[in-house]
Amino acid sequence: MPQNRESGIAANQYGRATARKIMESLGARTIKSNGNECYLNNKLIAIKCARKRTSDFGLSYKMLERIDGVIGACEIEQDTYKLYELSTQLFRKNMRPTKSKGPAAGRVGLVRKSVFYQNGKLIGHINVNPNKAGKKLPESKIDLSKNMKLDSKKDLIKRIGDEVLSHARFVIGVAAGDDIQMKFKLNRWVYSRLMQEEIREKRPIKQALWNSGVKACQKCGQKFKDMKGIEIHRKDSEKIYSVENCELLCRPCHQQHPSE
Ligand SMILES: [Zn+2]
Numbered sequence: 001m002p003q004n005r006e007s008g009i010a011a012n013q014y015g016r017a018t019a020r021k022i023m024e025s026l027g028a029r030t031i032k033s034n035g036n037e038c039y040l041n042n043k044l045i046a047i048k049c050a051r052k053r054t055s056d057f058g059l060s061y062k063m064l065e066r067i068d069g070v071i072g073a074c075e076i077e078q079d080t081y082k083l084y085e086l087s088t089q090l091f092r093k094n095m096r097p098t099k100s101k102g103p104a105a106g107r108v109g110l111v112r113k114s115v116f117y118q119n120g121k122l123i124g125h126i127n128v129n130p131n132k133a134g135k136k137l138p139e140s141k142i143d144l145s146k147n148m149k150l151d152s153k154k155d156l157i158k159r160i161g162d163e164v165l166s167h168a169r170f171v172i173g174v175a176a177g178d179d180i181q182m183k184f185k186l187n188r189w190v191y192s193r194l195m196q197e198e199i200r201e202k203r204p205i206k207q208a209l210w211n212s213g214v215k216a217c218q219k220c221g222q223k224f225k226d227m228k229g230i231e232i233h234r235k236d237s238e239k240i241y242s243v244e245n246c247e248l249l250c251r252p253c254h255q256q257h258p259s260e
Contacts (some may be wrong), residue, residue: 003113008100008102008211013053014049014051015048015049016035016036017034018049018073018081018128019036019047019048019073022047022049022073022083022128023038023047023083023126024127025127025128026040028111029083031044036048036063037063037066039069040071043068043069044066044067044068044069045069045070045085046063046067046069046071047071047073048061048071048073048233050072050074050113052075052111053074053111055113056110056111056112057070057110057111057112057116057159058098058104058108059091059108059109059111060104060107060108061107061108064083064088064091064092064109065187067088068087069085069086069088070086070087070098071083071084071085071090071123072084072085072086072113072116072120072222073126074113074117076125077093079126080125080126080127081125081126081128081151082122082124083122083123083124083125083126084116084117084121084123084124084127084170085120086115086116086121090119090120091109091111094111094112094115094119095109095110095111096109096110096111097109097110097168098252099180107142116166117156117160118160121146122156126143127214144233153171153238154259170188172186172187172190184234201241201243205232205241205242205250206230206246207227207228208243209232209246209247209248210230210248211226212243214247214248217248217249217250218247218248218249218251219249219253219255219256219257220250222250222253224248224250229250229251230248230249230250230252231247231248231249231250231251232246232247232249233246233247233249233254233257234246235247256258
């Protein structure tokens with residue numbers, strides 16, 4: 001969402017104030033009295049905060065040259081933030097220039113929150129107002145693993161996945177308006193494209209397994225005549241499709257052993 005000058009200033013103040021609280025909770029060594037930067041584990045880190053509705057993290061090109069990494073603090077509920085660390089290399093790789101016409105123009109690069117979710121290192125979550133929540137976080141410790149509860153990967157995928165879905169539904173709804181046919185067709189289009197992407201990833205792995213000599217179902221031993229109808233199955237459902245993590249099954253066996 002584009003910002004005007006006032007909302008930009010307010011966002012900046014909020015961001016800095018929240019960053020300070022996070023630095024305190026992390027026991028980081030701060031640099032300037034009102035800055036976003038701190039030393040954490042001997043690295044110069046910028047802490048940037050994003051409210052629920054904010055979709056991007058912005059960093060000035062100047063700051064990006066100085067720092068070693070970025071911690072993106074994503075608000076998940078009031079006073080509670082999830083912290084993701086991203087290297088400056090990844091930040092640059094995913095960065096686009098701000099569209100702002102104001103003082104940030106030509107000086108600030110933006111990276112989507114989703115990049116932090118997908119490529120960042122999840123540090124944990126933190127409450128910046130522990131007294132209000134009735135819990136007090138230790139004040140000068142950097143032992144993140146003990147101070148913060150890590151969410152399980154499954155919860156994370158569900159939460160981000162639901163966010164993506166609700167966003168997609170919203171956009172389809174806006175595009176289709178009252179046109180029910182249009183809505184159906186857009187829905188089908190998006191769904192089938194995403195499915196195709198998965199199939200495109202699986203196909204070469206299936207071929208590689210076949211070429212390596214797997215010519216029978218790896219559960220029941222039934223011989224395969226050709227690659228038609230053979231299904232690819234992930235042995236460890238927590239891992240992605242790869243030659244190491246996949247086996248070839250006949251359809252009935254695959255239906256008995258779905259990955260998820
Ligand atoms: Zn079988």
